Amino acid sequence: MFVIIIGCGRLGSYLATAFSEQGHEVVIVDRHENTFNKLPDHFTGFGITGDATEPAVLDEAGIARCDALLAVTENDNTNIFIAQMARELFQTPKVMARVFDPARASVYDSLGIEAICPTMLGGAAFIERLAR
Amino acid sequence: MFIIIAGSGALVYHLARDLRRKHHQLQLIVKDAEQCQDLARRLEMPVICDDPTLPRVLQAAGASEADLVLAVTLNDADNLVICQLSKRHFGAPRTVALVANPNHVDLFRRLGIDAVVSVATILTTLVEQQATLEDMISLTPLVEGKIMVTELALPASAPAAGKTLSELGLPRNALIATITRDGDPIIPRGDIRLQGGDRVLLVTKVEEESLAIRHLLGEDAARHLPQ
Structure with a gap:
């Protein structure tokens, strides 16, 4: 599988490393080159420095032939925007966005953007473990 | 609203x-x-x-x-x-x-x-218009965009310079509302003769704007109009 990851923060670098270790092809995009320091030496993918809200940058990342795009920058709205751009302009088969705000995540989920909400996931984990 | x-x-x-x-x-x-x-x-x-x-x-x-x-x-x-x-x-x-x-x-x-x-x-569009059509200074849409008000300066070389309004034969849905000559506005009648340096306030239906400007400024100027 070829996966494009937008945002090389803690989650982005974690996902990029994990997919790379599983033998998948990975391109990770971030506005700041120094964020790629978080990637381990055995990371086999590519880092691209650029603003992924610019269609040309997604093009350069190889979006036309990717199987999945994961938008995981620190900003909910940027992720929502990039996810929709991938779907609408590039017909990317699988698109997901990290959305911290639970209300915003559920609205976009109902609008067909697959939104992963760390707040809800984390909250559920705490509640579940406490109940054990 | x-x-x-x-x-x-x-x-x-x-x-x-x-x-x-x-x-x-x-x-x-x-x-x-x-x-x-x-x-x-x-x-x-x-x-x-x-x-x-x-x-x-x-x-x-x-x-x-x-x-x-x-x-x-x-x-x-x-x-x-x-x-x-x-x-x-x-x-x-x-x-x-x-x-x-x-x-x-x-x-x-x-x-x-x-x-x-x-x-x-x-801004890019304006800059491009300015570069090709320096004489046109404003385009204002009225009546939900169906009417255009265009102010333009008439160079002495324009086909309309030297003609009276009745000789000009503007399209049916176009009207010259005011001419400003040497700083003085004139509400024109059919017998007024346009001169180089006049500023003309043109009111048109939007679909005949480009035709009317062509009448006044010539084919070259109108070619550069935004479509």
């Missing part, structure tokens, strides 16, 4: 002032606390100080009753989310988004935003 304006700074201030003067009912949302207080004080109206890209904030602003939502923050993604939440979640009939990146105009339209405004595109 009830209009929600979400954005920042001077743009929100001037939009609010102009729209209020036209008797629209407004609700402003501004994220920055300092700007928010400043706007509330200068406009003497309540301003919601919160993130307009959150569903609860739009709800509190009355998005489900709004006739129009204007998203004019400096961030394209924020403007998209404000408009999409307003339209698709709260059912606002019309949304307008400002974009900084001209490459986003078409995409925003495809994603359901009713009108997308790119300042860069407007």
Whole structure:
């Protein structure tokens, strides 16, 4: 599988490393080159420095032939925007966005953007473990 | 109309002032606390100080009753989310988004935003028009864009210079409303003769604008008109 990851923060670098270790092809995009320091030496993918809200940058990342795009920058709205751009302009088969705000995540989920909400996931984990 | 304006700074201030003067009912949302207080004080109206890209904030602003939502923050993604939440979640009939990146105009339209405004595109178009058509100084649409008011300077080389208005044979749906000659405005009759250096205020139906300008300035000038 070829996966494009937008945002090389803690989650982005974690996902990029994990997919790379599983033998998948990975391109990770971030506005700041120094964020790629978080990637381990055995990371086999590519880092691209650029603003992924610019269609040309997604093009350069190889979006036309990717199987999945994961938008995981620190900003909910940027992720929502990039996810929709991938779907609408590039017909990317699988698109997901990290959305911290639970209300915003559920609205976009109902609008067909697959939104992963760390707040809800984390909250559920705490509640579940406490109940054990 | 009830209009929600979400954005920042001077743009929100001037939009609010102009729209209020036209008797629209407004609700402003501004994220920055300092700007928010400043706007509330200068406009003497309540301003919601919160993130307009959150569903609860739009709800509190009355998005489900709004006739129009204007998203004019400096961030394209924020403007998209404000408009999409307003339209698709709260059912606002019309949304307008400002974009900084001209490459986003078409995409925003495809994603359901009713009108997308790119300042860069407007300025680029103006610069191009100026470069090719320096004599045309303003284009104002009236009557929902069906009527155009165009002010242009007539060079001595223009085909219309030296002709009377009746000789000119303007298209049926075009009218020269005023001629300004040496700083004095003239309300023209058919027998007035146009001269090089005249400034002409042309009123046309939008579909005959380009034809009328061609009559006045010649084929070359009209070729550069925006289609």
